[in-house]
Amino acid sequence: MIDFIEVHNNSASAKIALQGAHIFHYARKDEKPLLWLSEISDFEVGKAIRGGVPICWPSFGMNNSDLPQHGFARTSEFKHLATNEIDANTTEVILVLKHSKETLALWPYKFELELKVTVSDKLTMELRTTNLDEKTFKITQALHTYFSISHISDVRVKGLDKKPYLDALTNEQLTQNGDIVFEKEVDRVYQEVNEQILLKDKDRTIRIKNEGSSSVVVWNPWIEKGKRMSAMRDEAYNDFVCIESANAFDDFVEIKPKNSHTLKAVIS
Numbered sequence: 001m002i003d004f005i006e007v008h009n010n011s012a013s014a015k016i017a018l019q020g021a022h023i024f025h026y027a028r029k030d031e032k033p034l035l036w037l038s039e040i041s042d043f044e045v046g047k048a049i050r051g052g053v054p055i056c057w058p059s060f061g062m063n064n065s066d067l068p069q070h071g072f073a074r075t076s077e078f079k080h081l082a083t084n085e086i087d088a089n090t091t092e093v094i095l096v097l098k099h100s101k102e103t104l105a106l107w108p109y110k111f112e113l114e115l116k117v118t119v120s121d122k123l124t125m126e127l128r129t130t131n132l133d134e135k136t137f138k139i140t141q142a143l144h145t146y147f148s149i150s151h152i153s154d155v156r157v158k159g160l161d162k163k164p165y166l167d168a169l170t171n172e173q174l175t176q177n178g179d180i181v182f183e184k185e186v187d188r189v190y191q192e193v194n195e196q197i198l199l200k201d202k203d204r205t206i207r208i209k210n211e212g213s214s215s216v217v218v219w220n221p222w223i224e225k226g227k228r229m230s231a232m233r234d235e236a237y238n239d240f241v242c243i244e245s246a247n248a249f250d251d252f253v254e255i256k257p258k259n260s261h262t263l264k265a266v267i268s
């Protein structure tokens, strides 16, 4: 079992694991959780939790073949720097990961990675990367949010109409036409996204607004890939959709020594 921080205030509750600064529960008061969490996920040291918001960093996907898929942050132990009760409705939690012998062996740069989570009637995540090295480095990254839904056939994603995207299943560059609905495996990197995205479900609408990024990954593994995924039931693909706030592929970030970059996502 891994350690986690629990937050309860007048507007919401959340749980954040120190491993990976991984938010694995967030719910507004008297509402169903917004985040999906696999009921068979391992809470084991060195294994990413399946669900919630894994942090993909310093590389998204297999962008950097020297690193594990989605980088090493999601399985690294963060330090809990502070929990600040801003008011009765708002709590801020700050977690930090710094370079170590282990990270330098995988990725040869000194850095500080800070996640500030603000728990209120919105979930706000601010992932700040600071370059503490003498060399400039490049990162790709994602707040890989798993949203809990009533059923995959009930949801549509709005706000990406006419956006260019890379279909990661075929490697084709395409253009979105209308809303996204799910009738098969979907694994796409949308580009040039600055607008709010809506996840429309039967009985609620979730809003996602990103800053510091222009790529959004939309992913559902569907039946066959769903069966091959670790730490989730075969039918679990019906229960979630991932809408990931990302800097992926050409939307990488270059950070000079002593400089920082923040990827921010607000979910409401």
Ligand code: BG6
Residues within 6 Å of the ligand: 048, 061, 069, 070, 144, 168, 187, 188, 217, 219, 229, 230, 244
């Ligand atoms: C998504 C990718 O971001 O993450 C998918 O687009 C991938 O291709 C998914 O399957 C889950 O990855 P992982 O490493 O957590 O199994």
